[in-house]
Amino acid sequence: MTQSKFVLVCTLLSLGALIAVQVGQNQLIPTIDGKAYYQLEDFSKVKKFDIHIHINTEETFFIEQAQADNFQFLDIIDDRPFGLPMDGQQKIAMLHLKNFSKNMAVATTFPVKDWGSDDWMENTITGLEKSFLDGAIAVKIWKNIGMDLRDGNGKFVMVDDIRLDPILDFLVANNIPLLGHNGEPRDCWLPLDEMTFSQDYYGSHPEYHMYLHPEYPSYQDQIDARDHMLEKHPDLIFMGAHLGSLEWSLDELAKRLDKFSNMYVDLTRLSNLKLHTFNNRKKTRAFFIKYQDRLIYGTDSSINSSTSPSEFKKDINDRWVSEWKFYVTDEKINLENFGELKGLKLPIDVVDKIYSKNAIRLLGLQNW
Incomplete structure (x- = not known):
């Protein structure tokens, strides 16, 4: 080997060692563009974060699997009219937080059952302050605002209602992020034969199929109200659940990410992302590269006591992998x-952001 070739080989080997140190012990795949990529077998080696989890049981089998798969997560409490009541969700979340504070964080919420009462605002802020003292670090606002709650005149209360402004101002003042499930997928307002993925669900639950209920706010009404809320509160740190309910169009989602600098979205409607990739992989991959600082991995998994622990562990591991x-x-x-x-085969730096760094930044978990 000539001296020049020897120097070149040593330089490349040194560079490879430097990259390995920067990303830990994960095996890298060198590519012609100079970027490094994870492999499938790196899954359990990489620290990850699932930002959309609902734990409805005191059992710990989900947390055990999260630990085994190197996942931290956000347990989200909803003000939903079915399943475990909000107070029960909160009690379970705080129990797990006490025992597994290095593995999880908690997003609380607020009830709207006393919406019309004179002391609703004061009681709501007091309740949020108590939740923060107990350890919650974010707030969830659910689709019942916009799709269920009505005022004294029977008018739907939308997420940009002026009576919510003091709550949002309070969150801004205390640097608390808001997670918003506003509206539903666009399929909800389409006939069954025009839906992309939701035919089975809405066919079995016509009461939730908004196409059959034109008296309810439209899909665009929900999106417009959410956008108006963000316009009124530009400093609000906000994460739109389920791709911000814009799962059907990367172009529409990009418009919001461009307009609202403090907006993130979670990636919980993966079927839509796969369809975008099926239709135009290059465009979808470019979207992830461009908005790599605003996208956060999540599954919207619900963990219930009736679930078989061993079966659930296998199912969630299979899904995560x-x-x-x-x-x-x-x-x-x-x-x-x-x-x-x-x-999509995203570069390591992009994967690290959507699987961990963006969630940690959004939630203010800089010491994790």
Whole structure:
């Protein structure tokens, strides 16, 4: 080997060692563009965060699997009219937080059952302050505002209602992020035969199929109200759940991310992201690269006491690994009723952001 070739080889080997130190012990795949990529087998080695979890049981089997798979997570409390009541969700969340504070964080919420009362605002802020003292670090606002709650005149209360402004101002003043599930997927307002993924659900639950209820606010009404809320509160740190209910269009989602600098979205409607990739992988991958600082991994998993612990552990592990495959490899993936697509194979720095760093920044968990 000539001296010049020897120097070149040593330089490349040194550079490779430097990259390995920067990302830990994960095996890297060198590519011609000079970027490094995770492999499928790196899944359990990489520290990850699932920002959309609902724990409805005191049992710890989900947390055990999260630990095994190197996941931290946000447990979210909802003001929902079904399942475990809000107070029960809060009690369970705080129990787990006490025992697993290095593994999880908690997003609280507020009830709207006394919306019309004179002391609702004062009681709501008092309740939030207590939740923060107990350890909550974010607030969830649910789709019941916009799709269920009505004022004394029978008019739907939307998320940009002026009576919510003091709550949002309080969050801004205390640097508390708001998570918003506003409206539903656009499929909810479409006929069954025009839906992309939701035919089975809305076919079985016509009471939630907004196409059959034109007297309710429209899909655009929900999006407009959410956007108006953000316009009124530009300093509000906000994460739109379920791709901000803009799952059907990366272009529409990009418009909001461009307009609202403090807006993030979670990636919980993966079927839509796979469809975007199936239709135009290059565009979808470019979207992830461009908005890598604003996208946060999540699954919207619900953990209930009736679930078989061993079966659930396998199911959530399978799901986490499958979704990791979509983001970090370019292997073939089947999208039911559509066909095969290739995974996005995002660079390590992008994966680290959507799987951990963005969640930690959004939630203010800088010491994690």
